[in-house]
Amino acid sequence: MFSYFVRRIFTMLVTLLVVSALVFIIIQLPEGDYLTSYIAELESQGEAVDPEKIAYLKEEYGLDKPIWLQYINWVTGIVQGDFGRSIEFDLPVVDVIGDVFLFSLILNFTIILFIYVVAFPIGVYSATHQYSWGDNGLTFIGFIGLATPNFLLALILMFLARKYFGTSIGGLVDPSFEGQPWTLDKIISLLEHLVVPVVVIGTSGTAGMIRRLRANLLDELNKQYVITARAKGLSESKVLIKYPLRMALNPFIADIGNLLPQVISGSVIVAVIMDLPTTGPVILDALISQDTYLAGSFLLFVSLLTVLGTFISDLLLAVLDPRIRLEGSR
Amino acid sequence: MSDKLRHYVSTSMFNPNETQELTPEQERFYMASQWKMMWWRLKRHRIAVLSGSILVLMYVSILFTEFLATYSLPHRHTDHIFAPPQSVQFFNKGQFVGPFVLGLDYNLNLKTLRREYTPNPDKVQKLRFICHGDTYKLWGLYEMDLHFICPAPGGTFFFLGTDRLGRDIWSRIIYGARISLTVGLIGIAISFFLGLTIGGAAGFFGGWVDNLAQRSIEILRSIPELPLWMGLSAAMPEDWSPLTVFFGLTIILGLVDWPGLARAVRSKLLSLREEDFCTAATLMGAKPRRVIARHLLPNFMSHLIASATLSIPSMILAETALSFLGLGLRPPVTSWGVLLVEAQNFQAVAVYPWLLFPAIPVIITVLAFNFFGDGLRDAADPYK
DSSP states (O other): OHHHHHHHHHHHHHHHHHHHHHHHHHHHOSSSOHHHHHHHHHHHTTOOOOHHHHHHHHHHHTTTSOHHHHHHHHHHHHHTTOOOEETTTTEEHHHHHHHHHHHHHHHHHHHHHHHHHHHHHHHHHHHHTTTSHHHHHHHHHHHHHHHSOHHHHHHHHHHHIIIIIOOOOOSSSOGGGTTOOOOHHHHHHHHHHHHHHHHHHHHHHHHHHHHHHHHHHHHHHTSHHHHHHHHTTOOHHHHHHHTHHHHHHHHHHHTHHHHHHHHHHHHHHHHHHHTOSSHHHHHHHHHHTTOHHHHHHHHHHHHHHHHHHHHHHHHHHHHHOHHHHHHHHO | OTTSOOOOOOOSOOOTTGGGSOOHHHHHHHHOOHHHHHHHHHHHOHHHHHHHHHHHHHHHHGGGHHHHSSSOTTOOOTTOTTOOOOOOEEEETTEEEEEEEEEEEEEEETTTTEEEEEEEEEEEEEOEEEEEEEEEEETTTEEEEEEEEEOOTTOOOOTTOBOTTOOBHHHHHHHHHHHHHHHHHHHHHHHHHHHHHHHHHHHHHOHHHHHHHHHHHHHHHHSOHHHHHHHHHHTSOTTSOHHHHHHHHHHHHHHHHHHHHHHHHHHHHHHHTTSHHHHHHHHTTOOHHHIIIIIIGGGTHHHHHHHHHHHHHHHHHHHHHHHHHTSSOOTTSOOHHHHHHGGGOHHHHHHOGGGGTTHHHHHHHHHHHHHHHHHHHHHHOTTO
16 A cells, blocks of 8 residues: 555556646746737837836746746746746735635635536436436436536526526625625525536536446446345345445546546636636736736646545545555565 | 159259359359458447448538528628527418418517517528529539528528627528537547557567657557647747648647557557468568568458547547637638537527527537447457
């Protein structure tokens, strides 16, 4: 177990390092940088550009150095907890994204929770009542949920809410609470506003999870040990819970690694549409304005979340499933 | 004498193997190729067949875009900005007149500052079919002005309303299909090629090639797809021509999508390369390329195609999403995502809800691809 743990941590660190290099390359791909577009903008407005100021800014943000050195500086900074400065906001990246990142975490965590809570009972019901009306109906709804693009769903829900309730469901808290300290009312308002994005982003993940859980549980339920258990006279609920359900839970945990990127991708675009103060809109702006460090740190953050999620799910799996654990220590 | 039961004797030749011989139907079944069996099984899946036909119709329609659209792409109706959809009717004042629409009366509401259109029951505008309208060049070659449907002379026909520049949304959706539907196909071709090559090499050679491929797949998959797409498309220079941007976008979609396919190819090859027929081919001097392409891939090609079909909709959605965010295609290119940019403004959508119409073809296409791919996968599964 221990050697498995160590090996897993090592691969995770290597992955993160390569991801950071990849992210940096992607961010640097566009021609020019924030300063060149900034200068061009100043010049187009007929303002004089102070070469000294430009030189100062260049040095300040390390833009005069070769790219590989910029990368090394950036990565060593991150290890020390310094993510660089956002050029556009002229603030340390951490200050720009602190709150936003917290909201993102809350949102994504709630979505994952939602997916599990909803998918579990439905999946079990579908498998134990295979080809019943309920199962067929749920399968059909699941298919539609799987196929409906979440950002279009968001657009349509926003429109309906506006048309029939006259309210805006965008934002994460009611506008009147903005900038207010955290009170119970504000938290309730936050929860209210979480409902729609959570449902919108979580739908396809839930549908996929239900299908997988159903398939796995069906596989298990057709095995002989289940028949043996029944023959020995175990109650139906015990037959289900004691072994098949535990086996079918494996993919539930293993799937975090697939689920997280999906949820994050979904939340990025839905956040832009619903105007949620999460990573989505900030990533978009940073990418468009070529704010190197801000965009880079964001991409790295969302990847980190995914890599960490996969790591945790792998560890949980190892704890749960001795086959994986033993293979790791061999 | 005659009440004796008559004995029946067949006049045909005695065939001692008769019970082992197959009837023509059985023979047809047992001799059918894999693809034929797939087709039979697919035919039984009603929803998949229906979805497949919808998709075929849509893809055929992009060959005749200009003919099907009511108006040409740049046609603007400056006096019909934000006009509502005109519904097609058949009876006017209890009398059958054939398909017609009612002309719109325009009035600017000075209180709400909204454009208000009311259908005028006196303005009966009969629709014409296969008629002359805006001129266009079919396939860039033939100068034509034939359209499937046209408004009455001097009248208008906005099946799905118009947008803020007075452009007919129905025509624009038809034009948008041309881009939106092909993005997925080109993207999947690139992803298919990469997935086969990389997954094939990894599975066949094993060792460090496999290790390298595995690690790159893991790394690519640990960056969430959409942010990765966003980052890559933000890297496209702004001075690229719309066509270059289109191809750039498809390449990006393909570049991000291949790992899933490569994984499937790899795991299949890993088990298949141990089979005797593979060893035989190698012993007879076949090069790895030939062994992979000729002996191994056909074993699970049908399965691969089915899973590729299932990833086309995610590409179509990605194009829509990226264009919607302003990172993908930009006007004057018309795709469904570009059309939906108009729907970003919620004040406008609340008043002019028909701006949301371009979402419907997206949902239909994605659903159709999903059902069709699902049916295809079931049909391709040899173990059922």
